[in-house]
Amino acid sequence: MKTVLTNKNISIRTRKRALECYIEPILMYGCEAWTISNQTQKKLEATEMWFLRRMLRISWTAKKTNDTVLEEAHTTRLLISKIRKRQATFFGHVMRREKLENLVTTGMLEGxxxxxxxxxxxxxxxxxxxxxxxxxxxxxxxxDRKKWRTMIANAVKQGT
Incomplete structure (x- = not known):
């Protein structure tokens, strides 16, 4: 995918779409079960910026801030909010089932x-x-599925 993502003849919008369709699903495989610490969040944000810098052919030695790179790519940081949304959706599904997965996910096991x-x-x-x-x-x-979806949508809208 490197040749496609770094090709200057393809618009940045198309290259970002290719990144979202082919690379991000591989990166986010199994993210529903991750516990994201501050260190993990920083690594994910750094990975997202690394992808954008590679797409725009910006060297790591170039003194460009992440904000400048995001402006050039006409985007914002979305990876963490996508992961959190998937986690929340999966969590709601597991909680409504009330089976063994429910106990494991909440950590309410005896012992x-x-x-x-x-x-x-x-x-x-x-x-x-x-x-x-x-x-x-x-x-x-x-x-309450409707209330849960509203809660997730509000959190995504806030962009945290």
């Missing part, structure tokens, strides 16, 4: 907790993104 700092749960990342307050409120909201 002792391991020593050390506890791992971040998917629900914690989603409640922060959705600004839902407490995780129990988010779980209850998933029962």
């Amino acid at each position: 002792k907790r391991s020593r050390g700092k506890q791992r971040e749960k998917l629900i914690e990342g989603l409640t922060d993104w959705l600004k839902a307050g407490k995780s129990l409120e988010a779980i209850e909201t998933t029962k």
